[in-house]
Amino acid sequence: MRHRLLTTLSLCAALTACEERRPTEQFAAPGATPAPEDVEPGPVSMRRLTRVQYQRVVADLFGPAVVVPPLAEPDVAQGGLLSVGAADTTFSPRGVASLEDAAYAVAAQAMADPEARAATVPCRPAGIADAACARTALEALGLRAWRRPLTGEELDRLTGIAAQSAEALGDFFAGFEYAIAALLQSPHFVFRIELGAGAVSERRFDDFALASRLSFFVWNTAPDQALLEAAASGDLSTEAGLRVQAERLLASPRAREGLGNYFSEQLSLYKLDALAKDPTLFEHFDTELGPDAREETLRFLLNTVFDADADFRDVMTSRESFLNPRLASLYAVPAPTLDGFRQVALPASAERAGLLSHASVLNLNAHQTSSSATLRGKFVRTVLLCQPIPPPPVNVDTSIPEPSATARTLRERVKVHLESPACASCHSLLDPIGLGLENYDAVGRWRDRDNDAPIDATGDLDGVRFDGPIELGQAIRDHEAFAPCVVRTLARYATGRVEAPGEHVLLDDLSARFAALDYRLQPLLLEVIMSPMFRNAGAPR
Amino acid sequence: MSLHRRAVLRGLLGGAAVSIALPLFESLAGRKARASSGGAPKRYVQFFWGNGIQPQRWVPATEGADWALSEQLAPLAAVQGALTLITGTEVKTGNGSAHFSGPAGFLTGQAPLTKPGGDETVGGPSLDQRIAAAVGGDTLFRSLEVGVQPGVRGLSFNGPDSVNPAESDPAALFERLFGPTFRVPGDDAPPDPRLALRRSVLDSVMADARALDRRLGSVDRARLDQHLTAVRDLELRVARLQSVPVRRDACVRPEPPQALDPIDGRPQMAERARVMADLCTMALACDQTRVLSVWYSDPLSDVLYPDASAGHHQLTHDEPGDQPQINAIIQGVMTSLAYFVGALQATREGEASLLDSVALLATTDVSEGRTHQIDEYPILLAGKACGALRSGFHYRSRTKESTSHVALSLLRALDLPAADYGVDAALVDTGLSVLEP
Numbered sequence: 001m002r003h004r005l006l007t008t009l010s011l012c013a014a015l016t017a018c019e020e021r022r023p024t025e026q027f028a029a030p031g032a033t034p035a036p037e038d039v040e041p042g043p044v045s046m047r048r049l050t051r052v053q054y055q056r057v058v059a060d061l062f063g064p065a066v067v068v069p070p071l072a073e074p075d076v077a078q079g080g081l082l083s084v085g086a087a088d089t090t091f092s093p094r095g096v097a098s099l100e101d102a103a104y105a106v107a108a109q110a111m112a113d114p115e116a117r118a119a120t121v122p123c124r125p126a127g128i129a130d131a132a133c134a135r136t137a138l139e140a141l142g143l144r145a146w147r148r149p150l151t152g153e154e155l156d157r158l159t160g161i162a163a164q165s166a167e168a169l170g171d172f173f174a175g176f177e178y179a180i181a182a183l184l185q186s187p188h189f190v191f192r193i194e195l196g197a198g199a200v201s202e203r204r205f206d207d208f209a210l211a212s213r214l215s216f217f218v219w220n221t222a223p224d225q226a227l228l229e230a231a232a233s234g235d236l237s238t239e240a241g242l243r244v245q246a247e248r249l250l251a252s253p254r255a256r257e258g259l260g261n262y263f264s265e266q267l268s269l270y271k272l273d274a275l276a277k278d279p280t281l282f283e284h285f286d287t288e289l290g291p292d293a294r295e296e297t298l299r300f301l302l303n304t305v306f307d308a309d310a311d312f313r314d315v316m317t318s319r320e321s322f323l324n325p326r327l328a329s330l331y332a333v334p335a336p337t338l339d340g341f342r343q344v345a346l347p348a349s350a351e352r353a354g355l356l357s358h359a360s361v362l363n364l365n366a367h368q369t370s371s372s373a374t375l376r377g378k379f380v381r382t383v384l385l386c387q388p389i390p391p392p393p394v395n396v397d398t399s400i401p402e403p404s405a406t407a408r409t410l411r412e413r414v415k416v417h418l419e420s421p422a423c424a425s426c427h428s429l430l431d432p433i434g435l436g437l438e439n440y441d442a443v444g445r446w447r448d449r450d451n452d453a454p455i456d457a458t459g460d461l462d463g464v465r466f467d468g469p470i471e472l473g474q475a476i477r478d479h480e481a482f483a484p485c486v487v488r489t490l491a492r493y494a495t496g497r498v499e500a501p502g503e504h505v506l507l508d509d510l511s512a513r514f515a516a517l518d519y520r521l522q523p524l525l526l527e528v529i530m531s532p533m534f535r536n537a538g539a540p541r
Numbered sequence: 542m543s544l545h546r547r548a549v550l551r552g553l554l555g556g557a558a559v560s561i562a563l564p565l566f567e568s569l570a571g572r573k574a575r576a577s578s579g580g581a582p583k584r585y586v587q588f589f590w591g592n593g594i595q596p597q598r599w600v601p602a603t604e605g606a607d608w609a610l611s612e613q614l615a616p617l618a619a620v621q622g623a624l625t626l627i628t629g630t631e632v633k634t635g636n637g638s639a640h641f642s643g644p645a646g647f648l649t650g651q652a653p654l655t656k657p658g659g660d661e662t663v664g665g666p667s668l669d670q671r672i673a674a675a676v677g678g679d680t681l682f683r684s685l686e687v688g689v690q691p692g693v694r695g696l697s698f699n700g701p702d703s704v705n706p707a708e709s710d711p712a713a714l715f716e717r718l719f720g721p722t723f724r725v726p727g728d729d730a731p732p733d734p735r736l737a738l739r740r741s742v743l744d745s746v747m748a749d750a751r752a753l754d755r756r757l758g759s760v761d762r763a764r765l766d767q768h769l770t771a772v773r774d775l776e777l778r779v780a781r782l783q784s785v786p787v788r789r790d791a792c793v794r795p796e797p798p799q800a801l802d803p804i805d806g807r808p809q810m811a812e813r814a815r816v817m818a819d820l821c822t823m824a825l826a827c828d829q830t831r832v833l834s835v836w837y838s839d840p841l842s843d844v845l846y847p848d849a850s851a852g853h854h855q856l857t858h859d860e861p862g863d864q865p866q867i868n869a870i871i872q873g874v875m876t877s878l879a880y881f882v883g884a885l886q887a888t889r890e891g892e893a894s895l896l897d898s899v900a901l902l903a904t905t906d907v908s909e910g911r912t913h914q915i916d917e918y919p920i921l922l923a924g925k926a927c928g929a930l931r932s933g934f935h936y937r938s939r940t941k942e943s944t945s946h947v948a949l950s951l952l953r954a955l956d957l958p959a960a961d962y963g964v965d966a967a968l969v970d971t972g973l974s975v976l977e978p
Contacts, residue, residue, distance in 0.1 A: 096772055182745045
């Protein structure tokens with residue numbers, strides 16, 4: 001295990017880093033394999049609520065009448081995921097200020113809206129400072145907000161804030177806003193404190209921590225009342241009890257939102273809100289293209305998982321998709337509906353199948369004015385196959401020639417990458433894949449020619465020949481690294497961290513289960529939850 | 542608190558390559574120096590743009606006080622007298638990470654840290670935050686981070702993985718600086734009674750953090766401590782809002798900025814830079830902060846500029862020949878810098894100009910964008926830091942001196958008694974002598 005880690009690190013530093021590397025090396029089976037239950041769990045740490053989680057948890061607490069302001073603190077991707085970055089980052093001074101602004105904005109609305117107020121403060125205050133009523137309300141709200149029961153000391157303090165503020169302002173509910181603001185700014189709210197306790201060899205999460213892990217993984221929001229009750233009763237400590245709740249959450253429509261967030265992080269679909277292309281070059285581009293393209297991809301993936309319950313690898317080859325008129329126009333197929341999205345089976349003439357032909361992926365992995373074989377190849381290697389590519393070496397001239405009479409297509413222009421040994425070691429892993437997608441321009445529109453020269457979209461993916469994007473999608477679907485990469489990324493998302501070296505055993509075990517489940521993602525989610533990686537707590541970092 | 546913070550950060554990431562966040566003596570000594578200086582407070586300002594310069598068009602042919610501006614520096618003609626150009630220096634921390642090794646090495650004195658998943662962060666706090674810890678304690682904002690490119694994040698770090706994200710929305714920046722909470726200096730209306738309630742809520746938040754701290758491992762304790770520091774910072778700000786702001790002659794509430802939407806998918810960088818420069822100048826004149834960073838664009842920035850055929854970063858690699866489009870972009874950045882320096886210079890504080898109290902550092906992430914090299918590092922200074930910096934010349938290093946010398950001179954100009962700057966090959970214990978009076 002240690003050896004493998006060192007290999008990875010030295011690869012990143014070496015100039016000709018990619019030469020020595022076997023594409024499937026990181027998935028090779030180690031010599032002596034411990035049983036999954038004997039693997040030492042990786043370290044646990046508190047996780048910041050992501051911006052999306054903050055929105056959803058607060059909305060769950062106070063209902064639809066409350067508009068939750070966006071936080072000023074950006075999420076940061078680590079290990080390819082915002083959810084992993086959330087375990088490393090914290091809130092900056094500006095982020096803390098925006099937490100305060102948001103807390104008061106939410107509290108004021110919650111007390112102004114009659115329905116939200118009645119749900120938050122179910123008792124009728126007997127006076128300006130009715131401490132008993134405030135305490136009852138804070139006990140229930142605190143349990144849901146902090147995902148655990150509050151201690152007596154914590155309740156005393158919050159009740160004191162409500163009373164003091166109510167006296168100062170002459171109104172019970174005006175004072176209660178300050179107690180809400182204290183709940184929502186607390187580190188117990190804005191961080192997920194799922195730490196585990198006990199001796200080193202048998203550290204485990206308590207039931208409330210497990211409930212929180214489960215809920216954020218499947219729903220991307222805090223536990224509901226039923227899950228909190230299961231935690232309080234001790235049910236989650238048993239394998240059967242955890243399984244019952246996991247199955248309940250997976251069967252809920254909220255699981256679609258949760259898994260949608262996973263796909264958004266994995267494929268960087270959240271970046272589509274700020275998609276920038278040159279509208280003078282691409283008539284199909286406007287600011288709605290990015291959000292529409294994300295909608296297509298999310299509908300397609302969630303349909304594959306929850307409605308079709310299909311082999312997940314087919315997302316690389318499926319001719320099914322969901323289009324609205326804008327995307328149908330981009331794809332040059334008849335619009336399936338006059339407004340909104342509808343499922344369509346794309347005709348062979350559309351030259352599109354699977355994720356690689358989606359406008360989302362094609363736009364995100366291209367420049368603003370042109371396509372990019374390197375960016376698209378890097379997406380396939382790092383995101384779909386989990387094969388890291390070292391950064392380019394420094395102190396080399398990285399320019400490629402402009403289009404000319406002798407080098408009109410991108411394939412001809414990026415040839416220089418493959419002629420220099422310093423460049424070729426990595427670019428030979430990237431450019432041939434991306435060139436297979438050259439028939440799609442920077443916004444994902446089909447084209448036969450580049451600068452009026454015919455596009456050659458043939459290539460080779462680790463020994464498998466392909467001609468054009470549809471065969472490339474098939475080659476990725478059948479690549480031995482593809483399904484294990486799904487497993488690894490999902491496990492990182494679920495645990496909020498990059499796997500410890502010893503945990504490759506657990507990932508291999510999950511990959512074997514994924515294969516045995518005919519590569520259906522829904523039951524894989526359950527396997528991830530029941531895996532020691534998810535259930536066992538390592539030492540605090 | 543500071544002792545605790547040091548102890549905690551030492552353990553971070555295994556301890557090995559990580560330097561300590563904020564030496565205790567810096568913050569104490571910084572306060573003392575400030576208390577005795579009188580008159581205008583010293584200010585530290587950073588101006589940063591992504592993707593470098595073109596050395597052959599950047600480095601002037603002449604040196605010393607009679608230097609003539611080069612082609613790329615020509616837009617700075619109106620403020621040349623207030624500038625110091627430093628060429629020929631090198632970032633000594635290695636160049637393993639294109640676009641990040643340079644600014645990490647210069648601004649933190651350390652090579653980037655690589656984490657288990659392959660991601661990178663800095664090894665310690667950035668220069669601006671070391672200065673903010675020492676001189677930022679007396680103002681409404683300990684430091685301000687402002688962006689010109691929409692969505693720019695910046696490189697202001699409290700420590701590993703803890704970035705201070707820039708505000709790049711002019712309206713939101715105006716709201717923070719001059720919105721409803723802004724009080725014109727000298728305004729002695731009684732404070733809002735709600736401020737006291739806000740403070741007791743923040744006290745409760747800090748009590749939660751302290752109780753939690755005992756249960757965490759060392760890495761999380763450092764993260765929580767950063768969070769707690771930010772909450773305390775906010776509480777201090779609320780406390781300041783309760784007191785009467787000190788009168789400042791140059792301080793007036795500016796007009797709210799106009800919306801500046803992109804045109805044909807291209808952000809209005811020059812106009813945005815002017816609006817932000819005006820707000821920043823007034824934030825300094827009103828003494829709302831003494832440490833300010835303007836992130837014109839990030840490393841690897843791919844802004845699509847007006848008339849450019851591709852995004853900025855893509856052009857640095859794909860534009861052939863001597864890259865006339867890149868040259869135009871850099872000259873545009875220098876035009877924006879000239880406007881900002883001019884605005885600081887035109888603002889009077891008694892007999893002096895606001896710029897006289899400022900130490901301004903303008904720099905970028907690489908020397909030449911096309912090659913990612915980090916020798917011939919671009920460094921421009923402006924202002925005199927109340928006489929603590931010599932200015933008005935071009936100094937060219939013949940020996941590839943370390944950029945750390947410049948950073949150490951800046952720390953000392955701001956009265957931080959730093960003994961040295963940087964680690965390993967970047968460690969120096971002398972400033973750049975030509976900068977020191």
